Amino acid sequence: DQQVKQNSPSxxxxxxxxxxxxxxxxxxxxxxxxxxxxxxxxGPTFLxxxxxxxxxxxxxxxxxxxxxxxKHLSLHIVPSQPGDSAVYFCAAxxxxxxxxxGPGTSLSVIP
Amino acid sequence: xxxxxxxxxxQVTQMGQEVILRCVPISNxxxxxxxxxxxxxxxxxxxSFYNNEISEKSEIFDDQFSVERPDGSNFTLKIRSTKLxxxxxxxxxxxxxxxxGEKLFFGSGTQLSVL
Numbered sequence: 001d002q003q004v005k006q007n008s009p010s011x012x013x014x015x016x017x018x019x020x021x022x023x024x025x026x027x028x029x030x031x032x033x034x035x036x037x038x039x040x041x042x043g044p045t046f047l048x049x050x051x052x053x054x055x056x057x058x059x060x061x062x063x064x065x066x067x068x069x070x071k072h073l074s075l076h077i078v079p080s081q082p083g084d085s086a087v088y089f090c091a092a093x094x095x096x097x098x099x100x101x102g103p104g105t106s107l108s109v110i111p
Numbered sequence: 112x113x114x115x116x117x118x119x120x121x122q123v124t125q126m127g128q129e130v131i132l133r134c135v136p137i138s139n140x141x142x143x144x145x146x147x148x149x150x151x152x153x154x155x156x157x158x159s160f161y162n163n164e165i166s167e168k169s170e171i172f173d174d175q176f177s178v179e180r181p182d183g184s185n186f187t188l189k190i191r192s193t194k195l196x197x198x199x200x201x202x203x204x205x206x207x208x209x210x211x212g213e214k215l216f217f218g219s220g221t222q223l224s225v226l
Binding site: 046098 | 155214217
């Protein structure tokens with residue numbers, strides 16, 4: 001039962017352009033959505049989050065958009081840098097509940 | 112910045128053997144978690160731990176698994192009799208107060224290989 005889906009296993013983007021990573025979810029009861037970034041041989045690191053009561057949250061080059069009616073969120077990275085190359089996990093949680101991760105999207109930023 | 116520490120980074124064991132994976136969460140955190148990632152698959156929740164007891168566990172976390180906080184700093188995951196399908200990267204994580212949306216801090220993981 002995949003409650004959090006990331007349908008693109010990989011994405012390649014030129015340096016300086018925008019990277020858009022997409023995520024869909026099935027459980028309308030999720031209260032919080034998070035993006036984690038993972039480099040090889042390291043644990044996931046928190047990137048940015050958004051509450052279900054908001055539709056946008058921005059932190060520097062990273063912006064997360066939430067469309068509750070479509071049960072869809074996206075992470076925008078502008079401008080993309082080679083150091084952004086990593087696996088990006090979309091995650092979601094309900095109040096006082098565990099964090100559920102999507103399968104991840106591998107982003108390659110080409111210099 | 113404080114970090115979660117996991118040891119060992121790699122563990123190789125024979126099927127049927129017991130393994131203990133060790134974690135030192137961030138010192139002032141109260142909630143502790145184990146997740147795992149089988150190669151090529153998603154990061155899966157195993158168990159959460161608060162106030163010296165399990166607060167939630169997944170279907171994966173069967174009787175072969177146990178967790179313990181033996182002292183004020185360590186948090187361990189024990190697999191009593193390992194199976195081939197237990198081979199995965201195991202991540203420990205901690206958070207301050209476990210509130211929804213609070214970010215988890217992950218360790219670098221222990222790669223468990225069951226032969």
